[in-house]
Amino acid sequence: MVSAPVSGRKGGRGLVIRFESVSKKYPDGTVAVDRLDLVAPSGAITVLVGPSGCGKTTSLRMINRMIEPTDGRIWLDDRDTATVPTHQLRRGIGYVIQHAGLFPHRTVLDNITTVPELLGHDRKRARRRALELMERVGLPPHFAKRYPAQLSGGQQQRVGVARALAADPPVMLMDEPFSAVDPVVRAQLQNEFLNLQGELGKTIVFVTHDIDEAIKLGDQVAVLQVGGRLAQLAPPAELLSEPADTFVAGFVGRDRGYRALGFAGAGRLPVRQEQVIALGAASGEARDAAEGGWVLVTDAAQRPQGWLRAEADADPPPSTPAEPVTEAQLNLGGTLASENATLREALDAALSSPSGRGVIVDDSGRLLGTVTASEVLARIEQQRAAGERSTQGGES
Amino acid sequence: MIQWLNDPGNWTAPGGILDQLRAHLQYSIIALVIAVALALPVGLLIGHTGRGRWLVTVANAMRALPVVGLLILLYVMLAPHIHGKGDTVYLLPTEIVLVLLAIPPILAGTVSGVENVAPDVRDAAAAMGMRGSQVVRRVELPNALPLVFSGLRSATLQVIATATVAAYLGLGGLGRFVYDGQASQNYAERNAGAVLVALLAVAADLVLALAQRYTVSRGVSGRFPRGRTSEAADGPGGGDLRGEGGGAADGPPVTAETPPSPHTA
Amino acid sequence: MRLLAVDSSPFGMFDYFRQHQDEVLNWLGYHAWLSAVPVVVGLLVALPLGWLAHRYRWAYPPLVTAAGLLYTIPSIALFVSIPSIIGTQILDPINVAVALTVYTVALLVRVVADGLGAVSADVAQAATAMGLTRRQRLLKVELPLAVPVIAAGVRVAVVANVSLVAVAGTIGVPNLGQLFTTGFQLSVGSPYYPPITLGIVLCVLLALAFDLFVVGATWLATPWRRAVSGS
Ligand SMILES: Nc1ncnc2c1ncn2[C@@H]1O[C@H](COP(=O)(O)OP(=O)(O)O)[C@@H](O)[C@H]1O
Numbered sequence: 107m108v109s110a111p112v113s114g115r116k117g118g119r120g121l122v123i124r125f126e127s128v129s130k131k132y133p134d135g136t137v138a139v140d141r142l143d144l145v146a147p148s149g150a151i152t153v154l155v156g157p158s159g160c161g162k163t164t165s166l167r168m169i170n171r172m173i174e175p176t177d178g179r180i181w182l183d184d185r186d187t188a189t190v191p192t193h194q195l196r197r198g199i200g201y202v203i204q205h206a207g208l209f210p211h212r213t214v215l216d217n218i219t220t221v222p223e224l225l226g227h228d229r230k231r232a233r234r235r236a237l238e239l240m241e242r243v244g245l246p247p248h249f250a251k252r253y254p255a256q257l258s259g260g261q262q263q264r265v266g267v268a269r270a271l272a273a274d275p276p277v278m279l280m281d282e283p284f285s286a287v288d289p290v291v292r293a294q295l296q297n298e299f300l301n302l303q304g305e306l307g308k309t310i311v312f313v314t315h316d317i318d319e320a321i322k323l324g325d326q327v328a329v330l331q332v333g334g335r336l337a338q339l340a341p342p343a344e345l346l347s348e349p350a351d352t353f354v355a356g357f358v359g360r361d362r363g364y365r366a367l368g369f370a371g372a373g374r375l376p377v378r379q380e381q382v383i384a385l386g387a388a389s390g391e392a393r394d395a396a397e398g399g400w401v402l403v404t405d406a407a408q409r410p411q412g413w414l415r416a417e418a419d420a421d422p423p424p425s426t427p428a429e430p431v432t433e434a435q436l437n438l439g440g441t442l443a444s445e446n447a448t449l450r451e452a453l454d455a456a457l458s459s460p461s462g463r464g465v466i467v468d469d470s471g472r473l474l475g476t477v478t479a480s481e482v483l484a485r486i487e488q489q490r491a492a493g494e495r496s497t498q499g500g501e502s
Numbered sequence: 503m504i505q506w507l508n509d510p511g512n513w514t515a516p517g518g519i520l521d522q523l524r525a526h527l528q529y530s531i532i533a534l535v536i537a538v539a540l541a542l543p544v545g546l547l548i549g550h551t552g553r554g555r556w557l558v559t560v561a562n563a564m565r566a567l568p569v570v571g572l573l574i575l576l577y578v579m580l581a582p583h584i585h586g587k588g589d590t591v592y593l594l595p596t597e598i599v600l601v602l603l604a605i606p607p608i609l610a611g612t613v614s615g616v617e618n619v620a621p622d623v624r625d626a627a628a629a630m631g632m633r634g635s636q637v638v639r640r641v642e643l644p645n646a647l648p649l650v651f652s653g654l655r656s657a658t659l660q661v662i663a664t665a666t667v668a669a670y671l672g673l674g675g676l677g678r679f680v681y682d683g684q685a686s687q688n689y690a691e692r693n694a695g696a697v698l699v700a701l702l703a704v705a706a707d708l709v710l711a712l713a714q715r716y717t718v719s720r721g722v723s724g725r726f727p728r729g730r731t732s733e734a735a736d737g738p739g740g741g742d743l744r745g746e747g748g749g750a751a752d753g754p755p756v757t758a759e760t761p762p763s764p765h766t767a
Numbered sequence: 768m769r770l771l772a773v774d775s776s777p778f779g780m781f782d783y784f785r786q787h788q789d790e791v792l793n794w795l796g797y798h799a800w801l802s803a804v805p806v807v808v809g810l811l812v813a814l815p816l817g818w819l820a821h822r823y824r825w826a827y828p829p830l831v832t833a834a835g836l837l838y839t840i841p842s843i844a845l846f847v848s849i850p851s852i853i854g855t856q857i858l859d860p861i862n863v864a865v866a867l868t869v870y871t872v873a874l875l876v877r878v879v880a881d882g883l884g885a886v887s888a889d890v891a892q893a894a895t896a897m898g899l900t901r902r903q904r905l906l907k908v909e910l911p912l913a914v915p916v917i918a919a920g921v922r923v924a925v926v927a928n929v930s931l932v933a934v935a936g937t938i939g940v941p942n943l944g945q946l947f948t949t950g951f952q953l954s955v956g957s958p959y960y961p962p963i964t965l966g967i968v969l970c971v972l973l974a975l976a977f978d979l980f981v982v983g984a985t986w987l988a989t990p991w992r993r994a995v996s997g998s
């Protein structure tokens with residue numbers, strides 16, 4: 107019996123998927139999956155990640171029996187999938203693929219209602235639910251009558267997700283669903299997907315070759331090695347901090363230390379008060395308030411707008427002291443970090459700021475103060491020391 | 503010729519234009535119905551399973567046979583064994599040739615239509631829990647329709663043309679005027695027959711083009727109303743819209759693998 | 768008086784051929800000539816027309832529609848109407864040649880236009896970026912890459928022509944089609960197969976020979992494709 111490192115969400119509505127020593131050997135002799143043991147807990151996202159050809163797709167497609175295992179069993183809760191007629195099994199499992207695979211001859215609405223139709227559900231209700239789902243995945247209702255060829259890649263992918271969810275299946279399989287869209291849209295789709303999953307609590311198996319995506323989306327991440335061997339199964343933070351072997355360490359990447367900061371809350375950072383001036387104030391004021399040649403400009407509601415260069419040889423050249431500060435003069439380079447940001451975000455805010463001072467804001471975007479990179483690093487050192495002490499304590 | 507066409511007697515007399523037009527349509531429709539009934543299901547099956555492609559190759563190779571030769575060969579072979587009344591002795595060999603002729607384009611069109619359905623679309627259909635027959639009826643056939651139609655249209659043209667030649671044997675149809683006019687040196691009648699056959703072929707193609715327009719999904723044919731295209735083309739798949747086609751310019755583009763169908767008669 | 772082969776079965780065609788050698792070879796020559804010349808002339812006409820339809824968007828729909836319309840007309844209708852259009856005698860083989868040229872043009876215009884258009888946007892842009900003029904791009908990139916598509920169209924045209932020429936035989940134009948009409952006339956009462964099967968066999972062989980010729984010519988004209996398939 108295999109144990110899952112992540113327990114299912116409380117009240118998760120999905121089934122548990124259990125791989126029991128599953129192997130797949132293709133007729134040409136390729137061993138795509140080798141004695142895989144894996145549990146995808148109910149209501150959680152399990153990500154399968156690994157280099158191209160390591161057997162991710164094969165593993166995923168054995169769940170809905172698009173590929174039959176040559177050995178082993180796959181269980182959905184206490185049902186052996188091999189005992190369920192394939193069409194019946196598949197109608198209960200949502201499936202999303204890279205280019206969505208939408209039916210070109212059917213409208214968006216008809217695409218989404220495909221499975222409810224196959225299941226003989228009431229047409230009216232299926233259509234109502236499809237419209238609801240469109241809204242949930244961020245498609246305006248007037249898209250219902252469009253055809254796939256009239257949609258962009260990102261929009262098609264949203265329809266693909268809605269179609270997979272239409273019959274409310276407890277399990278969703280997703281094979282690199284976001285890798286064919288550009289990075290901006292991909293990030294957007296990922297965020298919306300996480301929100302959606304927060305509401306739905308499906309059991310999801312998600313395949314990707316992108317370790318960043320795996321870490322961002324996974325409740326647990328399974329790293330597969332070419333030859334279909336499971337190299338490590340762990341929550342993302344653990345994968346970064348304790349890679350099981352050199353393969354995982356190599357795959358997770360060189361900047362994993364920096365990425366791991368993305369999982370560590372900054373806690374209460376010692377923010378410093380910052381002298382600010384308001385947009386539209388006289389330029390003379392800026393020169394008086396400047397520190398290190400830069401002054402932070404805010405709007406009337408104390409929300410940071412950008413940095414103003416306040417030196418004599420500034421470029422663009424300083425206006426006369428009486429002239430008001432305009433938006434065009436501001437440097438917009440720095441990122442903002444919120445008060446409960448991760449260490450990674452706080453460090454990035456400091457490193458990207460032209461003044462070297464990272465801007466920290468509260469939830470409504472009002473200025474709290476600034477931090478420098480060395481202050482964030484000090485906090486990192488502090489947390490590391492604390493972490494080491496606690497693990498040493500645990501061992502002794 | 504205009505005079506000949508303007509003579510109402512030439513239209514309504516027994517064996518006149520109306521009679522021969524009806525006969526021509528009848529021979530053609532019978533052959534096409536049989537050919538579709540045979541070639542469409544077989545083509546869907548070959549396309550769906552990927553097995554039996556050699557049948558398409560054989561059917562295509564048959565296009566090298568000279569139609570007139572085939573027609574006369576079959577007539578000579580069958581005539582001594584047919585003792586029915588009226589036209590049967592001509593009709594049976596002709597219908598066999600017409601069916602044989604109509605099968606290859608319909609079969610080839612259907613098979614490549616199904617094969618052209620994107621693999622991920624079929625995959626999605628199966629993964630959603632469609633049975634094999636459901637995948638064929640709900641996904642493969644609707645997406646193959648443009649190529650099925652282009653096969654059917656080219657079969658129709660060949661059938662109408664060959665039915666004309668069958669008048670040489672003695673069968674009715676508009677070809678009667680061509681051959682009778684030629685034999686009796688009544689060139690007005692002969693030329694009128696030629697024009698009528700040409701008009702019939704164009705009209706039949708037009709009817710099928712209309713049928714195609716109304717049965718093929720806009721999502722497949724790409725006929726979208728203007729101004730309703732995607733506003734946000736944020737990736738591949740966006741803006742891939744084809745304009746309005748029209749008339750004989752319809753149909754998929756020609757490639758090395760899918761050359762247009764030949765005339766054989 | 769006609770010499771008839773004793774064997775009236777399909778295999779009597781060998782005897783029939785020996786007895787009518789001169790006549791049959793004469794018909795075969797006509798047949799080959801009538802099948803091939805229209806393809807050559809038709810291709811020469813279709814190339815500029817197809818280029819026009821490819822180069823100017825507005826020209827594509829009218830040209831391709833007109834070609835499609837011409838292609839719908841049954842051959843026998845063309846054979847008998849062309850004399851009254853160009854003022855030739857009805858049995859003049861020129862009629863057949865003109866009619867088949869019309870078909871070949873009708874078939875190939877679209878093939879050439881689509882073939883030239885099939886060059887991927889990447890390749891076309893790379894060619895422009897390398898400084899090729901429109902003319903150079905057409906001659907050095909688009910046309911060579913369209914050769915396989917055009918060749919496929921030419922194969923269809925030439926094989927179809929062999930069958931169409933025989934149709935002209937039914938109205939008396941001298942070619943292998945006369946073997947069929949002869950067989951038909953001699954089959955009154957009981958079947959007389961030799962000329963019919965001989966005609967079919969010769970037509971198929973002729974079509975096959977033309978097809979192989981086009982395939983071979985294409986092979987010679989596209990060395991880059993050999994490199995790919997040979998590896
Ligand atoms: N139908 C097949 N026949 C033979 N080998 C296959 C087949 N499908 C996949 N493979 C091989 O199995 C291995 C795993 O493939 P796959 O599961 O698609 O990998 P991934 O999705 O991780 O890129 C690869 O080596 C691939 O070449």
Ligand SMILES: [Mg+2]
Pocket residue numbers: 162163164
């Ligand atoms: Mg894969």
